[in-house]
Amino acid sequence: MTFKKRLPPIGARPGTLAIPPDSPPPRIHLFDYQGDVCTEVDVQDVTQLEPYVESTRITWVDVQGFGDEAQLRAIAELFGLHPLTLEDLTNVPQRAKSEIHPDHQLIIARAPDPHAEQVEVPQVAFILGRNYLITFQDRYFGFFDPVRERIREGLGPIRQQGPDYLLYALLDILIDYYFPVALALSEQLEDLEEYIHDNPSPDVLEDLQRIRRDLVVVRRVGWPQREALRALLVEPSAFVTEDAMPYLRSTEQHMIQLMEAVDAARDTTSGLIDLYISNIGQKTNEIMKVLTLMASIFIPLTFIAGIYGMNFENMPELQQPNSYFFVLTLMGSVAVGMVVYFRHRGWLGGGSGSRRSRGKG
Amino acid sequence: MTFKKRLPPIGARPGTLAIPPDSPPPRIHLFDYQGDVCTEVDVQDVTQLEPYVESTRITWVDVQGFGDEAQLRAIAELFGLHPLTLEDLTNVPQRAKSEIHPDHQLIIARAPDPHAEQVEVPQVAFILGRNYLITFQDRYFGFFDPVRERIREGLGPIRQQGPDYLLYALLDILIDYYFPVALALSEQLEDLEEYIHDNPSPDVLEDLQRIRRDLVVVRRVGWPQREALRALLVEPSAFVTEDAMPYLRSTEQHMIQLMEAVDAARDTTSGLIDLYISNIGQKTNEIMKVLTLMASIFIPLTFIAGIYGMNFENMPELQQPNSYFFVLTLMGSVAVGMVVYFRHRGWLGGGSGSRRSRGKG
Amino acid sequence: MTFKKRLPPIGARPGTLAIPPDSPPPRIHLFDYQGDVCTEVDVQDVTQLEPYVESTRITWVDVQGFGDEAQLRAIAELFGLHPLTLEDLTNVPQRAKSEIHPDHQLIIARAPDPHAEQVEVPQVAFILGRNYLITFQDRYFGFFDPVRERIREGLGPIRQQGPDYLLYALLDILIDYYFPVALALSEQLEDLEEYIHDNPSPDVLEDLQRIRRDLVVVRRVGWPQREALRALLVEPSAFVTEDAMPYLRSTEQHMIQLMEAVDAARDTTSGLIDLYISNIGQKTNEIMKVLTLMASIFIPLTFIAGIYGMNFENMPELQQPNSYFFVLTLMGSVAVGMVVYFRHRGWLGGGSGSRRSRGKG
Amino acid sequence: MTFKKRLPPIGARPGTLAIPPDSPPPRIHLFDYQGDVCTEVDVQDVTQLEPYVESTRITWVDVQGFGDEAQLRAIAELFGLHPLTLEDLTNVPQRAKSEIHPDHQLIIARAPDPHAEQVEVPQVAFILGRNYLITFQDRYFGFFDPVRERIREGLGPIRQQGPDYLLYALLDILIDYYFPVALALSEQLEDLEEYIHDNPSPDVLEDLQRIRRDLVVVRRVGWPQREALRALLVEPSAFVTEDAMPYLRSTEQHMIQLMEAVDAARDTTSGLIDLYISNIGQKTNEIMKVLTLMASIFIPLTFIAGIYGMNFENMPELQQPNSYFFVLTLMGSVAVGMVVYFRHRGWLGGGSGSRRSRGKG
Amino acid sequence: MTFKKRLPPIGARPGTLAIPPDSPPPRIHLFDYQGDVCTEVDVQDVTQLEPYVESTRITWVDVQGFGDEAQLRAIAELFGLHPLTLEDLTNVPQRAKSEIHPDHQLIIARAPDPHAEQVEVPQVAFILGRNYLITFQDRYFGFFDPVRERIREGLGPIRQQGPDYLLYALLDILIDYYFPVALALSEQLEDLEEYIHDNPSPDVLEDLQRIRRDLVVVRRVGWPQREALRALLVEPSAFVTEDAMPYLRSTEQHMIQLMEAVDAARDTTSGLIDLYISNIGQKTNEIMKVLTLMASIFIPLTFIAGIYGMNFENMPELQQPNSYFFVLTLMGSVAVGMVVYFRHRGWLGGGSGSRRSRGKG
16 A cells, blocks of 8 residues: 555664665666677676676666675666665665766656556666667566567667667667556446446445556556656756657656656546436435335325224215225325325436437537 | 546656647648738648748738647757657647747647537647747637638738737737636526526536536636736837737736636535525525425424324213314314414514515615 | 637738727827926827927827727837837737837736726836827727826926836826726635625626636736836836836736735735635435435335225224324334434434534634 | 725725724824834824834834724825825725835734734834834834833843844734734644533634634734745835845744644644544444434334234233233343344444553554 | 644744743764764754864754753854844744855755654755755754764765865655554554454544544645755755765655655545545444334234234134234234345345455455
8 A cells, every 4th residue: 555665764864765665686688789780698797787887788687686785785886876866676566757967867757567457557667878778667567578579680770879779769668568557447437437327335335446446556657757847848958968858758758648648537437426426315315205106196095095094983985885885985196196296296207217318409 | 527637758858749639630731921911821831831931021920730740840940849849749748838949939729619518628838939920729629710701801011010019910909819718607607596496406506516617617627827928028028019008918817817717606506506505505495394384383283183082981071072173173273272372483484475575785 | 709809811911000999099199298388188199299309398198999090100200119019009908018229118908997887907018218208098988087187287206207107106006097996806706705604696606617717807907017027116117216216116017916815815815716616516315315315214204104094894993993093102202212313313303403603813 | 894894985096095994093102213213102293203204213103093084195105105005004905915115115014913802913004214114003002112111221232123023023023913812723723622522512613713713813914924024025125225135034934823723724724624523423423322222122112022022802811811921031132132233233332331452652 | 633833922022032941951973974983972052162163174063952951042243143033943833944044054844753653754854065064953853863974984975075065965854754653554554454344333423533643744735845955955055066066955855755655644544534434324224124024923913913812802803713823924924025125125135245255356
């Protein structure tokens, strides 16, 4: 739930890493490419990375899993990361942000885990240098596989561009992962709308509350990400070139569209909650009507029957030969009168039977 | 629904076009005019456009239907459009926006489809160059027919002005299409208000929710459009001249008026929802009153009758010759007493019968 | 209702006038004054105005009624108005605004029609030139009669000041017309508050909704007007002198005070709606209590009577001489026990009878 | 109520004073002090003030009561006040504001009248000159008595500082008057919270609405005052020296704290309204439960009794010697069965009796 | 509660200290450290501090408890604090803020008391000079013990850095104290969610209101603190060096994350309140259904029994030998018919029994 993040204990020294205890051992993967050249290495030991630090080609180091603090500290030292930066990378999840440091730029983003049962939005961190990009994830999410394929095959402009274009490609794909989540929530809302109409059972409301909560999660995670994209676009940085701007701008547009759709879905959710509550009230209303009808008709009749069930010795009507039939007729008249009156007041039949038909304006 | 837009698959290369699968083959139509000269061509092949690229007159190329990717790419190449711009044109619908490029300005707008059953707001894209304007729509909406007529007939200032004036004329007509939609929703609200008063049936609420959703759609689409108009007015651009400013400003005013009216209609919708819920409660209330009246009057009477229906051997009242009539009188008194008490408490008659009359302050 | 404004047809050329069809023929009235000199003319023909265009005195031309398009166009030509300005004047109602043109300043304001049945807020337009002011209203509202009197009588500083002071005097009087409307709505709210307490009948809610809607109308119209006043104060203009600033500032203050009072009234309205709904619920509650009391007391008693009304041959109690009286006593005890229990649970009497008295903290 | 302010009639000339008709005759009181010198005069006639206008010491003129227009105009002339300024002073109440004029600065503030029955927030106006301060109140509120005492006794820095420090001291004391009001409202809220728990009677809601309205009044009055304080701090003024800044800043902090507390109290009020409505619903619910229980148990039993009260000649059970006892047993079983079922469904007893105990997380 | 703060009496002179009456006598504790040198003194008398004022090392004076006004004034004089600053320190609690003075910077922060029963957020004040830091708390909260340990042990960079780093370390630890509070509230929300599902008893709502109020308290206290951190980051100050910036920025990030989580929890609270109210309504609904079922079935049956309990002499059915059995059959048919009808209308069984199973989209 909201606050259930592992925290370093109160008063821990800055720079204390709070690596998630279930984080698997790191898998480090390296791409070194430019134009037609493309090297790919599964790094076993951080020292293997050293030759590439000075490489003039584009170097992409992808670190998945934080289960070995020593290796993370070694990478941080190799690329000269500030202790607080390393904290930001490992004390997941952080708010999305973009921070410019003298030698590199730190970008923190989030993307929904496509394999999670519930809406979970783990963190992905980027260290963008002049000719390298390092990416960090605390588990093996596999977000970046399609881009990896594009680099291998040399398709599109990716091998012709710098690390900022690679950053764009990866950020853009992260946002792509939001859309299926939003779509699923949206479809659930549609389903619920039908259920509310047909069968307003109480679990509909719990489902709506859950969807609302999921939408809030997406919103809380998405807005800072949008701000971080904005910062990438407007803060002058030595690491993001003018060429990458149109791409990043289109990524920002996608994010805005997503956020607007999420807001619209929240609106719909609120509307459905109102509709549900009103339908429940409507059902109670209908049941009430039937009870009123039954009770109001039979209570006087039963009373009449009660009168003539009394055992007084002197009840002249009892001896009349036709009074039984007369009383039956009286009862029938009372019943008919009540029904007519109720129908007149609009409490009967007209309610849900005679739905007015009305076209769309 | 909200998220049901076709998406390129996750991780698609930028520049991948996501043309709607039901988009018909392109109809390309060209105007080339200035002052008294006015040429009109139904373009069969993109190469026909080439002579007009260099034309010193105003050239308006209108493309409706995206069913042929090759032709779209040919047009993009002919006018030197950025790959991301082409994506923006075809991956409909986008948020309305205005983007200045070195050689042209991209404006994306939206307008309600007048032929759609539900509120649908397709995209219209504009490429404004120094002496040309290209417009893109993914289906044959026919939004621009009235302007086409004005160009043909040379009425008004349109043939004396540049492509920015043409842009204004087209944007302005797009906003005109919003008003009938808003008017229809507004009239439906008025109808519903009467229904709520007379017959608060549960489908009223669904209609109100639908109207609210439609208003939200218009609002979500309209606000970015208003911002795009603002950007056209304030961002220095080589393609929008000072002469067109007063016209664009009046278009912006129309948009603001529309948005304010939409907001007022949303307010009314909320008020009607409250009114409906309250009326429902009121109806339940009235029904309750009748039930209470009936039950409260007859329950004691029936009890009295029950007493004298008991078969005890020693019940002295039963032998008295007048006790039957005495008991009937007692029952009558109890009934009258109850009615008087209820009327005193204001639970009877006074409720909906004696509506106080109150003038308007 | 909201969107029911006459609109030029979709795609009409800019400059098309949409004069309201019920607008009466124009009454044109002219003041030409300065210091002790004051000429007043009922203009029959626009050509009569020509001599005053070059007058060095202050010229105030007041046009009421738009029923003659030719005359309006003649005035526009005489004073050199832009076609879009003329559109703004006649396509009523527009949003309030202030627009500076090279030769004059256009101010559009709104004021509640004091003779209208419902809250209606027609438009008044001002063309402020260097030494003239033209005012336009689409019907004979008579807003300006008190100022006219002040000019005639030369009271106060009005004849010593320029056209900007006249503009102030007229704008200020327009805002004066809002206060009676606001006062009337406020008094209605007070009345309703009492009704809600005494007699929460369902039309109270409709009245509250109507008042809320009227307040929203005043608010929607008033905010742009306040912005327009702000623009008059802060935008450097050749037509508004430094001397008029303190006056316009006090007009802006009045407008702000009005808007705040309207917002407070909306707040009160929401509070009353809540109060009403709660009172309704309270009433239902009380009725429920009575029903419950009656039913719960008599249902067991009637059951007991029912037992001894059975016709079994072997019912030993029936033969006991005192069992009838014993059963009556039993019934009485049950009834008393129920009442005591209900009173103990606080469901009886204590409810609305024993209102606690509580002073104001 | 909100709009019930006396207004000059529509179209009154600017400078028309709208003095409240119940304003008592002015009491004018003068302090002239600096360091050890301190003169105090009860001014009978405005001419007495003349010698002090040119005084190099600090002069504080306090005017309470507006019942004599001539005297007010004389003071205005003596100190060279703009006609609109005089209007602002007398047409109470105005929004709080700060306005810089060439020769003086006008500050309008509000403070709750400690002697009023309801929350009333009269206006206090300040005219701050280079070495004088004039204060205006329309009745004898006695807000400033503690400061007067401090001047007389020469305690604290007040006699060493300029008129801006005096202004601060007076503004600060005005804000002090808000706190008892806020405290009273807050205590009432606490009381109501208990009442809601014990005895949700309908007047609780009216009290809550009244408190909410009072809080809104304080808020509406307080926000402009905070803005006016801000303006005093940031607008460069010849009358407020750098030395007074820290004092005014602390006054602004007090005001912000007050406003935040008012907002928190509004929040609490909303929460209590929700709680009240829910408790009412809860009570209805409990009553319903009892009715359901009684009715559901006895209705079938009464039916059984009814069967054996029928007078058919051929009803074999009637002749069986034990059938009476059998039927009684049957009835008992049905009753017990119903109770067991209801208890199983959680409709009985467990509801409000067995409150779960739960500690604070 | 909100307004229950001790206040100096109305009109008190500025500089009057409003020390909480229950504040214990001061415990003054001093650290003087740099690199390897670290002196620690339990100060008995303020004069002991004098030698350290001129110390070139970092001096941290911690004052807990305000029970001795003379000592506080002595410290203020020793370090040259403004009288208003001293007021800010002692008149707890203030809004969090950062104020730059010529010789020092005042920072006021708040942190939840971990030992308090309810959510209480006492004030901690900091005076940051060029080479000293003074901290003030009105009671012995022990917030800073972990940092004290780090200084003693010389762990981490703390002994290598200036007083601004010490300020950061202390501010950061204060924020750490918020998280357990937020976590506790969050866990209570989770518990309540389950209770709402199982057992919507009325105290759930009171708990939710209490949690909401606590969240509001945290929010009201936290936002100004976040602003104060922002001010520390952006306002140019002689006391905060560039080196401390990244640390303070990460503290600000923590605060933002906390505030977002608090907002999310408020959202959840609102959702749970809705859910609770709806569940209550649902329960009422179910009970209503049972009552309706029972009443509607048995009322007609009882009526039939009543008819044949009448004592008319001439009732032909009574003599028929099989009519008793016929009537019993009739009653059975009526009962079955009613049940079938109710089941058809969806009022029976299908309600809560046949929960549809629906997977997660």
